[in-house]
Structures are given as structure tokens and as C-alpha cells.
Amino acid sequence: EAGVAQSPRYKIIEKRQSVAFWCNPISGHATLYWYQQILGQGPKLLIQFQNNGVVDDSQLPKDRFSAERLKGVDSTLKIQPAKLEDSAVYLCASSPLGTALEAFFGQGTRLTVV
Amino acid sequence: GNSVTQMEGPVTLSEEAFLTINCTYTATGYPSLFWYVQYPGEGLQLLLKATKADDKGSNKGFEATYRKETTSFHLEKGSVQVSDSAVYFCALSGSNAGNMLTFGGGTRLMVKP
Numbered sequence: 001e002a003g004v005a006q007s008p009r010y011k012i013i014e015k016r017q018s019v020a021f022w023c024n025p026i027s028g029h030a031t032l033y034w035y036q037q038i039l040g041q042g043p044k045l046l047i048q049f050q051n052n053g054v055v056d057d058s059q060l061p062k063d064r065f066s067a068e069r070l071k072g073v074d075s076t077l078k079i080q081p082a083k084l085e086d087s088a089v090y091l092c093a094s095s096p097l098g099t100a101l102e103a104f105f106g107q108g109t110r111l112t113v114v
Numbered sequence: 115g116n117s118v119t120q121m122e123g124p125v126t127l128s129e130e131a132f133l134t135i136n137c138t139y140t141a142t143g144y145p146s147l148f149w150y151v152q153y154p155g156e157g158l159q160l161l162l163k164a165t166k167a168d169d170k171g172s173n174k175g176f177e178a179t180y181r182k183e184t185t186s187f188h189l190e191k192g193s194v195q196v197s198d199s200a201v202y203f204c205a206l207s208g209s210n211a212g213n214m215l216t217f218g219g220g221t222r223l224m225v226k227p
Contacts, residue, residue: 003157004157033214033215040219040220041219041220042118042203042205042217042218042219042220043158043203043215043217044217045214045215045216048214056214091157091158093158093215103160103215104160105150105157105158105159106157107156107157108157
């Protein structure tokens with residue numbers, strides 16, 4: 001089966017610009033996660049969706065980050081305006097039953113803010 | 115809150131050496147425990163998992179045992195190969211909070227021929 005698809009793979013922007021990332025989860029997976037992975041650190045959860053509803057967004061910096069999952073399938077994560085410290089790999093993952101036991105990760109989008 | 119601590123790397127070993135990567139956790143309730151691996155240029159992949167105390171997860175020659183008394187989930191392999199070179203992440207999924215994964219900081223393993 002096809003895996004979790006993310007685009008773009010790489011993005012370089014200047015600070016204060018905006019950027020959007022896209023994720024297509026594995027077909028039929030109800031739960032979708034966005035993680036931020038800063039170089040040399042483990043991934044940190046930004047937001048978790050169950051279908052098109054938000055389960056947890058407690059660590060999402062809502063003044064600049066937003067995410068949506070229209071129709072409970074694809075998802076987009078937006079940063080506006082970007083800061084230097086947003087440079088990281090943004091990982092999307094999905095799971096079929098709302099449990100992390102079967103979470104599958106995409107290859108990520110590497111964002112560099114200059 | 116939940117947290118995971120794993121040994122810092124890099125860990126450099128010769129081929130066929132024994133590997134241990136330590137992982138300890140703090141969590142409420144009864145979490146599930148995982149090891150994920152990230153090969154160069156690739157995404158995170160689940161390596162193995164354990165869902166309750168004394169469970170042993172295993173895959174590709176790697177093993178880890180869920181030790182509730184020491185809150186640990188150390189990763190071991192008896193004989194590493196060059197192809198095992200990667201970054202290894204210990205993680206837990208709590209029994210609440212939507213089952214989100216909490217990761218450790220990762221340990222880079224380099225295996226030399």
C-alpha cells in the first residue's frame with residue numbers, strides 16, 4: 001500500500017514569510033499527526049487530528065502555526081510568519097485506529113528559515 | 115507529563131559488536147513503548163514495540179524488554195551490521211491524551227566495517 005505522502009521535501013524561506021506543507025495519509029487512516037523535529041532532537045507533536053476534528057493541539061504555537069484537515073483526509077500545516085527557530089523537519093504520520101501502535105510516518109519536509 | 119530519556123550518541127561500534135542503547139521513561143498509567151529507526155534520508159520506521167510490562171519486542175535481530183520496575187526499555191542487538199547505522203528513537207504512547215507518541219532525543223549509531 002502507498003505510504004504517507006508529504007510535499008514539498010525541502011523548502012527555504014526568509015523569516016517573516018509564510019509557508020505551507022501538505023500531507024496525504026495512508027488511505028483509511030482516521031488519525032493524522034504533525035510533528036516538528038529540530039536537528040538533533042526527537043520529534044515533538046504539534047497537532048493530532050481524528051478524522052477532521054482536532055484531538056490535541058496543546059503544543060501548536062497558534063499565533064503563527066495553523067493546521068487543517070478538510071474532509072478528514074489530506075492535511076495542511078501553515079506557518080505565518082516564519083521565524084528562524086522554525087527551521088526543522090516537519091513530519092506527518094497517520095494511524096488507522098487512533099492509536100500510536102500503528103503510526104506510519106512520511107519522509108518529512110525540511111524547512112530552512114534564513 | 116510523559117517523557118523519554120535515552121543515551122546520547124553517537125555510538126560507534128565495529129561490525130559484529132554487541133549493541134545497547136539505554137532508554138528510560140516517565141509516564142502516568144500504563145504506556146506502550148516503542149523503538150523507531152531513521153535511516154539516512156528516510157522517514158521514521160517502527161522497529162519494535164511492547165504494550166505491557168515484561169513484554170519483549172523484537173525485530174531484525176533487535177530486542178527490547180518492557181521493565182516497569184526500572185521504567186526502562188533498553189534496545190539490544192547481539193551483532194550489529196554496517197546497515198544498522200541510523201538514528202534510533204525511543205518513544206512511548208500514553209494510556210490517555212489521544213495516544214500521542216512522546217519521543218526521546220534520539221541516538222545515532224555508526225557501525226564501522
